[in-house]
Amino acid sequence: DTAVSQTPKYLVTQMGNDKSIKCEQNLGHDTMYWYKQDSKKFLKIMFSYNNKELIINETVPNRFSPKSPDKAHLNLHINSLELGDSAVYFCASSPRTGPYNEQFFGPGTRLTVL
């Protein structure tokens, strides 16, 4: 059984398009995250939701908008895609916020903007 799943796994699109990435977790966790991994493997948090409430919103362009319809899902919508958005996007979840809880990561979505 997949714990944290993301769709699609690969996404190739043209500059200026709008696209969405979906994430679902079946672990019963309260908290979900979006991370961006660039071409040098550097990993940075973008957003986090706890029970559908936004709790982390890092310095991310307004073109990125997360949406959490319920605590098992956290989707990422990107408007007006740019070349620099090309990266691997990881979704993660954890039981709750706090300093000790393990985060479980999805397999990633590789976004390529042409």
Place this chain on the structure above:
Amino acid sequence: GNSVTQMEGPVTLSEEAFLTINCTYTATGYPSLFWYVQYPGEGLQLLLKATKADDKGSNKGFEATYRKETTSFHLEKGSVQVSDSAVYFCALRRASSNTGKLIFGQGTTLQVKP
């Protein structure tokens, strides 16, 4: 601010060699420290963690000791295998964090040759 610095890779070793990947951190108080591993084409998995000074985390033959005096959390393994080839990330979470936010190092690629 809070940050994590890892040794630059790639690290290339022969099978059964001893592995050390250095990790140092900057943070106030006593953060929790983690090592995550990313196998090719996959998401991150928690490898081990330590939540207070002098704690030793261990898993799958890997170990790391939380050293407050040197602000370090170096990853070690006595005898690496080809299957250990992956990218390793050191990360911290502030003790006072109420969001679960992880701060990652830049990642170190390990290549193990037969």
